[in-house]
Amino acid sequence: MNREVRVRFAPSPTGALHIGGVRTALYNYLFAKKMGGKFLLRIEDTDQNRFVPGAEDYIKESLEWLGIAPEESPWNPGDCGPYRQSERKSMYMQYALDLVDKGHAYYAFDTSEELEAMRERLTAARVVQPQYNSITRTQMKNSLTLSEDEVKSRLESGDPYVIRIKIPRNEDVRLNDMIRGWVMVNSSTLDDKVLMKSDGMPTYHLANIVDDHLMKITHVIRGEEWLPSAPLHVLLYRYFGWEDTMPQFAHLPLLLKPDGNGKLSKRDGDKLGFPVFPLDWTDPFSGEKSSGFREQGYLPDAFLNFLAFLGWNPGDERELFTLEELVEAFTVERIGKSGTKFDIAKAKWYNEQYLKIKPTSELAAFLIADAKKDGVNVPSDKIDSIVNLVKDRVTFPAELWKESRFIVVAPDSFDEEIASKKWNGDAVKVLGAYAVALDSYSGEFDAVSAKSLLESTAEAEGIKLGKVMQAVRLAVTGSGAGPDLMVVFAILGSTEVAKRIRFALSTLTVVA
RNA sequence: GGUCGAUUCGUCUAGGGGUUAGGACGUAUCCCUUUCACGGAUAAAACACGGGUUCGAUUCCCGUAUCGACUACCA
Incomplete structure (x- = not known):
């Protein structure tokens, strides 16, 4: 077939x-x-x-x-609708009744108190597994124990009832799971599960x-x-x-908790500081907010790739897969059998990988949007070079702007720790001279020329460039670390660099 | 407690009767970089335990342990 x-x-x-x-x-x-x-x-x-x-x-x-x-789906139905079980409500009863007719199910009229009492009784009698089953059902109020007339009259008078499956006493039930192989269970360990609830809804099982x-x-x-x-x-x-x-x-x-044991839960995400939901979510009743991977800055393809590898692998050493490639490589046989601990570090790594291969234009969109939120307009002729400069340095798109803001917005303050360590007489001398040299510089100002001009300036002052390099960075960027300084200079242009240097010179004071 | 399931580096995993047990993340060190990151290299790091079967078991079998799921008129 x-x-x-x-x-x-x-x-x-x-x-x-x-x-x-x-x-x-x-x-x-x-x-x-x-x-x-x-x-x-x-x-x-x-x-x-x-x-x-x-x-x-x-x-x-x-x-x-x-x-x-x-x-x-419910919002895009095919021929098998409806796709919401609540809308299929009227369909289920006939199937449950069919089972009753065949003798595989029966009506049960027990109240929740009676069920509770039964469980207590069994527990007291040291029955290991108190449940509604082939033995206990003989002592309960159901269509197996009640007279036909009483069942009928109860049904007619609208007594609440459920329909339970009649599990055979002792029968081996086997199934061949695609991942686990043959699994066998004896029916004696199963209970007479409710199929139809008293509210007329089926249970999950039915x-x-x-x-x-x-x-x-x-x-x-x-x-x-x-x-x-x-x-x-x-x-x-x-x-x-x-x-x-x-x-x-x-x-x-x-999917298991990253630390300790147990199923991964919402709590774990909160505790460890990462999402366990794809999207942000606010509970409509409690108002409680949970963050999602999307809003945290995970790219959908990275997240998908990460997720696919949680319990599955292609059998070779490739790790980066597009959706199409996953489809191509996927087999149920290669799904693992054991529980998988959730590791957010790997998710971040995937995100970095995808960020690296994303087209500059897509990344630029993030940068522009974030800058805008910051009230800043990024000059369009500089966007691509800025993106290319910082994209290898970030895990999330939002960091693009954080990492590069200093390029568009000149620093108005300077990292004090670096300043106290590196801002010295030599630095001031070189920077002063460099600013002057920049004023009269007229060639193409790229990373190479910016660097050679800086080198020759330092040399002329008799100062080793390496000693003042961090001060130079500090003067122009306000911080002690960041992307390739000479490329930054090139993006900034000689005039802006000179301007920033003069600002730093007038702002920072040399400490002994 | 019972039923079912699972068990290879810290994590995700490959492998499978004879291997230096492979890769990736993370970690550490080094290189690159006059910074930080990226990148490159190297390192530390695993077959839960006990019995079998076998010339040989991490691999097969049986136990034990541990972990997990389930054990509702929830799904």
């Missing part, structure tokens, strides 16, 4: 999309493209209590920012299976947290009679 590959990303709109979710989306996208199939998105909003306004838009915007937008089937999903690529319930899902496919089109499963390793 040759079906078109269809994979889905199925997030819940319960807040900002976590970076682990983004990676899951990415792997789904890569797999779909690689296989010439389709990548779709389904919103799993069956829990009305956890719905967060704005979360869906956030998901959409995140994927679009990264260039991995789904081909079918909705997931029904929708994946209806949406013709061929491969389920999701986080490892779903592995324990995968056998339940296999059982559902079997009971529905859909085993022949059951998707293949691939359970992705989890």
Whole structure:
């Protein structure tokens, strides 16, 4: 049977999309493209209590920012809509009822108090795993224990009920995970999970299976947290009679905290000072703000590249991949099995790499925008040379302006520590002479000529240039470190350099 | 506790019965640079442990340990 590959990303709109979710989306996208199939998105909003306004838009915007937008989604529906489970509500009950008819599911009328009491009773009786299962269901209020008449009358009188799956007592359930191989679980460890909630909504498990089937999903690529319930899902496919089109499963390793142990959480990002979300997010209820990779200055292709390598590698030593190259190289087989600790240093490194290869014009846009925010206009004839001068020095685009501001805006103060150490008589002498030499200089003023003029000036004063070089830098830039000074001079032009030197000369005083 | 899963440098990982166990990030040192960064080079740094199987195990098997996920009318 040759079906078109269809994979889905199925997030819940319960807040900002976590970076682990983004990676899951990415792997789904890569797999779909690689296989010439389709990548779709389904919103799993069956829990009305956890719905967060704005979360869906956030998901959409995140994927679009990264260039991995789904081909079918709530906002761009295909033939398998709707793409929000809340809008598919009316579809689920018939499937649950089908299972009841087949004897694979049953009505349960237990109240939450009764369930709680049952668990307490079992715990008291030292039952290791208190759960609603083949043994305990015989003592609860459900259509297996109640008379047919009572069930009927309860149903008719509108008694709240759920529909639970009837897990067999002792049956081995096996599934062949694409990443982990055969996983076998005995049904005795599973419980009679709720399929339909009393509010008429399906639980994840039911909705997931029904929708994946209806949406013709061929491969389920999701986080490892779903592995324990995968056998339940296999059982559902079997009971529905859909085993022949059951998707293949691939359970992705989890993203872990960089320090210590555990799943990466929002808290970790705050604590360690890096984002765990793709975009900035403000919780609509608490007003709490979380920062995103995009706003921190991560480039989408760098972030994508970084993310792809969190748990996957191409098997050779290449590390820089465009989205297209990732698609080309991607295989599920090369996804790792073990949890991956999140390392922000690597993300920064990727960003630097991408910044280096970005066209000057794109980088210039960042520089111009940031300068503008600063109330400064960068002369257009100097932009390219400024960008080229500083782009190898920065991790984030915002640093472009920080690193080069001094070129456009003459310093009005000077690094005191450097001044106290380097501003001496020799420096003053050389600088004074250089300013004069600059006044009468008439050739092309580039880095080479700026340097040779400076060298000859120092020589004429009988002073070794190396001794005063940092003072020269200080005079013109206000600081003791920065990009190649002679290139800076060339960008500035001889007049401006002379002007700045004179300002420094009149401002700084020589300390013994 | 139970079920399932995982375990190679600090981190991401390659590898796989016989290797000087490879790369990258990070770290350190050196070179380049009359600064800082970039770049280049070098270095330190790993097969969780114990049993098997085998001529030989980091690699295969079994245990143990550790870590993780799950154990809701959440997904």
